Amino acid sequence: MQQLINTLLIGVSIGSIYALMALALVLVWRSTRVVNFAQAGQAILSTYIAWEVVNRSGSFLMAFILAVAIGGLIGGLVESGLMRVLLKHANEGPVAAVAPVIATLGLLAVIRAVVGLIWTNEGKRFESPVSTAGFVIGDATLPFSRLNLLIIVTAAVVMIIFSIIFQKTNLGLALRAAAYNPEIARLSGVRVATTRTIGWIFAGAAGAVAGILVSPNDSLTPNSLDTLLVFGFVAAVIGGLESLIGAVVGGLVLGVGLSFVLIYLGTSLIFPTTFVVLVLILLLKPAGLFGAKGARSA
Amino acid sequence: MTLKVERLVVEHGAIRALDGISFEVDAGSLAAVIGSNGAGKTTLLRTISGLKDAKLGKIFWKDREITGMKPEDLVRRGLAHVSEGKSVIPELTVRENLSLGGIWRNNKSELEESIGEVINLFPRLGERMDQRADTLSGGERQMLAIGRALASKPELLLLDEPSLGLAPLVVEQIFETISQLCRQQGITIILVEQNAMGALAIADTGIIINLGVIVAQGDAGSLVADPALKSAYLGY
Amino acid sequence: MHSPKFLKNPNRRRLLFFIFLGWLLLLIGDRVDELRVYQGALIAIYTLAIGSVILLTGYSGQLSIGHGAFMAVGAYAAALTQIYFSPPIIITFLAAVIITAIFGALLGGGAARLSGPYLAGTTLALALGLPTLANQFEFLGGETGLSFDVGFPPERYGFDFTLYKWFFWIAALATLIMFWVMQNILKSRYGRAWKAGRSNQAAAELLGIHVGRRKVLAFTVSAGVAGLAGALLGMISIVSPSAFPLSLSFAIITGAVLAGLTSLAGSILGGLTLVIIPEIAEAISKNVSESEAVSANVPGLITGVLLILTVLFAPNGPAEQWHHHKEKKKLKAKSKGS
Numbered sequence: 001m002q003q004l005i006n007t008l009l010i011g012v013s014i015g016s017i018y019a020l021m022a023l024a025l026v027l028v029w030r031s032t033r034v035v036n037f038a039q040a041g042q043a044i045l046s047t048y049i050a051w052e053v054v055n056r057s058g059s060f061l062m063a064f065i066l067a068v069a070i071g072g073l074i075g076g077l078v079e080s081g082l083m084r085v086l087l088k089h090a091n092e093g094p095v096a097a098v099a100p101v102i103a104t105l106g107l108l109a110v111i112r113a114v115v116g117l118i119w120t121n122e123g124k125r126f127e128s129p130v131s132t133a134g135f136v137i138g139d140a141t142l143p144f145s146r147l148n149l150l151i152i153v154t155a156a157v158v159m160i161i162f163s164i165i166f167q168k169t170n171l172g173l174a175l176r177a178a179a180y181n182p183e184i185a186r187l188s189g190v191r192v193a194t195t196r197t198i199g200w201i202f203a204g205a206a207g208a209v210a211g212i213l214v215s216p217n218d219s220l221t222p223n224s225l226d227t228l229l230v231f232g233f234v235a236a237v238i239g240g241l242e243s244l245i246g247a248v249v250g251g252l253v254l255g256v257g258l259s260f261v262l263i264y265l266g267t268s269l270i271f272p273t274t275f276v277v278l279v280l281i282l283l284l285k286p287a288g289l290f291g292a293k294g295a296r297s298a
Numbered sequence: 299m300t301l302k303v304e305r306l307v308v309e310h311g312a313i314r315a316l317d318g319i320s321f322e323v324d325a326g327s328l329a330a331v332i333g334s335n336g337a338g339k340t341t342l343l344r345t346i347s348g349l350k351d352a353k354l355g356k357i358f359w360k361d362r363e364i365t366g367m368k369p370e371d372l373v374r375r376g377l378a379h380v381s382e383g384k385s386v387i388p389e390l391t392v393r394e395n396l397s398l399g400g401i402w403r404n405n406k407s408e409l410e411e412s413i414g415e416v417i418n419l420f421p422r423l424g425e426r427m428d429q430r431a432d433t434l435s436g437g438e439r440q441m442l443a444i445g446r447a448l449a450s451k452p453e454l455l456l457l458d459e460p461s462l463g464l465a466p467l468v469v470e471q472i473f474e475t476i477s478q479l480c481r482q483q484g485i486t487i488i489l490v491e492q493n494a495m496g497a498l499a500i501a502d503t504g505i506i507i508n509l510g511v512i513v514a515q516g517d518a519g520s521l522v523a524d525p526a527l528k529s530a531y532l533g534y
Numbered sequence: 535m536h537s538p539k540f541l542k543n544p545n546r547r548r549l550l551f552f553i554f555l556g557w558l559l560l561l562i563g564d565r566v567d568e569l570r571v572y573q574g575a576l577i578a579i580y581t582l583a584i585g586s587v588i589l590l591t592g593y594s595g596q597l598s599i600g601h602g603a604f605m606a607v608g609a610y611a612a613a614l615t616q617i618y619f620s621p622p623i624i625i626t627f628l629a630a631v632i633i634t635a636i637f638g639a640l641l642g643g644g645a646a647r648l649s650g651p652y653l654a655g656t657t658l659a660l661a662l663g664l665p666t667l668a669n670q671f672e673f674l675g676g677e678t679g680l681s682f683d684v685g686f687p688p689e690r691y692g693f694d695f696t697l698y699k700w701f702f703w704i705a706a707l708a709t710l711i712m713f714w715v716m717q718n719i720l721k722s723r724y725g726r727a728w729k730a731g732r733s734n735q736a737a738a739e740l741l742g743i744h745v746g747r748r749k750v751l752a753f754t755v756s757a758g759v760a761g762l763a764g765a766l767l768g769m770i771s772i773v774s775p776s777a778f779p780l781s782l783s784f785a786i787i788t789g790a791v792l793a794g795l796t797s798l799a800g801s802i803l804g805g806l807t808l809v810i811i812p813e814i815a816e817a818i819s820k821n822v823s824e825s826e827a828v829s830a831n832v833p834g835l836i837t838g839v840l841l842i843l844t845v846l847f848a849p850n851g852p853a854e855q856w857h858h859h860k861e862k863k864k865l866k867a868k869s870k871g872s
C-alpha cells in the first residue's frame with residue numbers, strides 16, 4: 001500500500017514535468033502547426049542560464065524567474081526570427097511539408113552547440129534548492145522528497161496560471177480562436193501573427209520551467225533534455241496534440257505509468273513501454289484521448 | 299455613397315473569379331448580390347473584407363481607400379464579415395464566440411452591452427450562452443455567426459449566404475432580422491444570396507453577377523420586375 | 535552520336551556507369567593515405583544512409599528522423615549473425631539488410647497511417663530509445679558493445695593491402711550496388727507510384743495507387759538500405775549504443791537535406807559534406823583555440839546552420855534550386871524571344 005502511494009506520488013512528480021514539456025509542444029503546434037523539436041534546445045539554454053544564475057547569486061528563485069522569462073523571450077525570437085520567415089519562404093515544393101520540422105532540428109543542433117561552446121559538454125551539477133532526501137514518516141523513509149513536492153507545486157502553479165490566462169482573459173480567447181480558426185479570428189480583429197508569437201513565448205516559458213524542474217540533482221549537459229522532449233511528445237500525443245488539458249493529463253498518465261513500470265518492472269522496460277504506448281495510441285486512438293477526430297492525417 | 303468598388307479584378311491562381319466589377323452602396327442601405335454557383339460572390343466579399351487580395355481595382359469605404367488592408371484592421375473601421383457556411387468557432391462556447399466579435403475593443407462594459415444587444419435580437423442564443431457552438435442547430439449557428447459580427451458593432455455588414463441550408467421558416471426569420479438591422483439600426487448591409495427572391499424582397503438595390511461580371515444592377519424592385527433577368531438569372 | 539547497341543538500354547548504361555565509378559574509386563583508394571581511406575569508407579557509408587533517407591522522404595514524403603535506429607538494428611544484426619553463425623560476410627550483410635527491412639516493415643505498417651509530425655516524433659523516440667536497449671540485454675554487449683569482425687583482407691591482394699583499404703572496398707562496393715538497386719526501384723512502377731503519393735495523396739488514390747501499401751514498401755526498402763549502412767558503420771568502428779547516437783540521425787538528415795531531398799544523385803554530396811564538416815571544425819579549433827568544447831561543438835553548429843539555411847533558401851536542396859533557377863531563366867529568355 002505504502003509503495004503504491006509512493007509510486008503514484010513519484011509518478012505525479014515526473015509526470016508534471018512531462019506535462020509542462022507537452023504543454024510547450026502543444027502551444028506551438030496549435031499556433032503554428034509545427035512540432036517544435038528545438039524545444040529541447042530552448043529549454044536547455046534556459047536551464048543553463050538558471051544554473052549560471054544560481055551559481056552566481058545563490059538564489060534559486062531569482063534564477064528560476066529570470067530563466068523562465070528568458071525562455072519565453074527565446075521562444076518569441078525563434079518564432080519571429082525563424083519560423084515566420086520560413087513559413088513565408090518555403091511554402092511550396094515537394095518538401096515544404098517537412099521543411100519546418102527540419103528547421104527546428106537545425107535549430108536544436110545550433111542551440112546545443114552554442115550551449116556546449118559556452119559551458120562545455122562536461123556535465124554540470126545543478127544543486128537542488130531543497131532537500132532531496134525522502135520524507136520520513138514514523139521510521140520509514142519515503143522516496144518522495146521535498147524536491148518532488150516542489151516540482152509538483154511549481155508545475156501546478158504554472159498550469160493554473162496558464163488555465164486562467166486561456167480560460168478567463170481576452171488574450172486567452174484570442175489565442176484559442178486563432179488556433180482553432182485563424183480566419184474567423186482575423187475577421188474578429190485578432191492579430192493572428194501576434195498570437196502566434198505569444199504562443200511561442202508561452203511555450204518557451206513552459207519548456208524552461210520543465211527543464212529547470214527536471215535538472216536538479218542530475219547532471220546537466222547540452223543534450224540532457226532530449227529524453228524529456230520525447231516524453232513530452234508522447235504525453236502530448238496521448239492528449240491529442242491539440243488540447244492543453246490533454247497535454248497535462250497525458251503527462252500525468254505517462255509519468256505515473258512509467259513510475260509503476262520503473263518500480264515494479266525495472267528500468268530496462270521504460271523505453272520499450274513508452275514506445276509501445278506511443279505506437280498503440282497512434283494506431284488505436286489516433287486523435288489521442290482528447291483530440292478532435294481526423295486530426296492525424298494531413 | 300459609402301462603399302465603392304471600382305473595376306475590381308480578383309484571381310485564384312489561373313482562375314479569374316472577378317473580372318472588372320464596379321458598384322456603389324449607399325450608407326444605411328441594403329444591397330443584395332445575386333448570382334449562381336461560382337459567380338464570384340464569395341470572392342467579392344472576401345476581397346472587400348481583406349481576406350483576399352485584389353489583382354486590380356480599388357475599394358473605398360467612407361471615402362478612404364481600403365484596398366489591400368487586412369481584415370483585422372478593417373474590423374476596427376466598422377466592417378464585419380460573416381463568411382460562407384456558419385462562421386462560428388465550434389470549439390468555443392456561445393459566449394466566447396460573441397466575445398470574440400467584440401474582442402478588438404478590449405473594453406469589458408462595451409462588450410457586455412453589445413452582447414446584450416445580440417441576445418435581445420436572438421433570445422435563443424441567450425439561453426445557450428455556456429453551450430459549445432458545435433451543439434447548436436444550424437439556424438442557431440447562423441444566428442451566432444451574425445451575432446458574432448454584430449458584437450463588433452459594425453457599420454458595414456457583409457453576409458455570405460446566411461440562408462444556406464436552413465429551413466424556410468428559419469430563412470424567413472433571418473431575412474426579417476437582416477432587414478431590421480438595416481432599417482432600425484442603420485447598418486449598411488451587403489447580402490450575398492442564392493435565394494434571389496427573398497433577398498431582393500428586403501433589399502434596396504440588387505447586383506446580379508455572372509461569371510465574374512455584373513450583368514445587371516439597380517433598384518431591387520425593378521430587377522425583380524425585369525422579365526429577361528427573371529428567366530436568365532433569378533431562376534423562377 | 536552513335537552508341538553501341540549494348541548501351542541503348544538505359545539499365546545497362548546505368549550499370550556500366552556504376553562499374554566505372556567503382557573502378558575510379560578503387561584507383562583513388564590506392565593513391566591516398568590511411569586516414570583518407572578511412573574517410574572514404576565513411577563517405578560511402580554516409581552516402582548510403584543518406585540515400586535511404588532520400589528514398590523515404592524525398593520519394594514518398596515521409597520524414598523519418600530516426601534512421602540512426604535502423605542503422606543500429608542493421609549493425610547489431612550483422613554483428614550477432616557474425617558472432618553466432620559466422621557465415622561468409624556477404625551473407626552477413628544480406629542478413630543485416632533483411633532483418634532491418636523486416637523491422638522497417640513492422641514499423642512502416644504503423645507509420646503508413648501516420649503523417650508529418652507524428653511520424654517525425656515517433657521516429658525520434660525510436661532513435662533516442664532503441665540504442666539504449668543494448669544496455670539492458672546481456673547478449674547485446676552493453677555500453678562496450680559488440681565487435682563486428684569481417685576478417686582480414688584475402689592474402690591474394692598482397693601485404694600492402696591494409697585493413698582500412700579492405701573496409702573501403704567493401705563499403706564502396708556495397709554502396710554502389712545498393713544505389714544501383716535503388717535507382718532501379720525508383721525507375722520501376724513502384725518508384726513512380728511513391729512519387730505520385732508524395733505530391734498528392736488524393737490524386738494518387740484516384741489513379742488506383744494504394745498509398746498506404748506503397749508507404750510501407752518505401753519504409754521497408756529504406757530501412758533495409760539504412761540497415762546495410764549501419765552494418766558497414768559497425769564494421770569500421772564498433773557496434774555499441776554510442777556509435778548510434780541521436781546526432782547520427784540528425785547528421786544523416788542534414789546530409790539528405792543538403793543533398794536535396796528530391797533526388798538520389800545528390801547523396802554523395804551529402805556524404806562528403808558530413809565527413810568534411812568535422813575536418814573543418816578540427817581546423818577551426820586548432821586555429822582558434824585548443825579547447826575541446828570548440829572541436830566538439832563546431833560540427834553541430836555548422837550542421838545546424840546549414841540545415842536552417844538550406845530549408846530557408848533552397849528547400850529542395852541546392853542542386854534542385856540551381857536547376858529551378860536555370861529553368862526560370864530559360865523561360866524568361868523564351869518569353870522575351872516570342
Ligand SMILES: Nc1ncnc2c1ncn2[C@@H]1O[C@H](COP(=O)(O)OP(=O)(O)OP(=O)(O)O)[C@@H](O)[C@H]1O
Pocket residue numbers: 310311313314315333334335336337338339340341342382492
Ligand atoms: N480558393 C480558391 N482557389 C481556386 N479557385 C477558387 C477559389 N475560391 C473560388 N474559386 C473559383 O472562383 C470562382 C468564384 O468562386 P466564388 O466562391 O466566389 O463563387 P460564389 O459565387 O460564391 O459561388 P457559390 O454560390 O457556389 O458560393 C469559381 O470558379 C471558383 O471555382
Ligand SMILES: [Mg+2]
Pocket residue numbers: 339340341382
Ligand atoms: Mg459563395
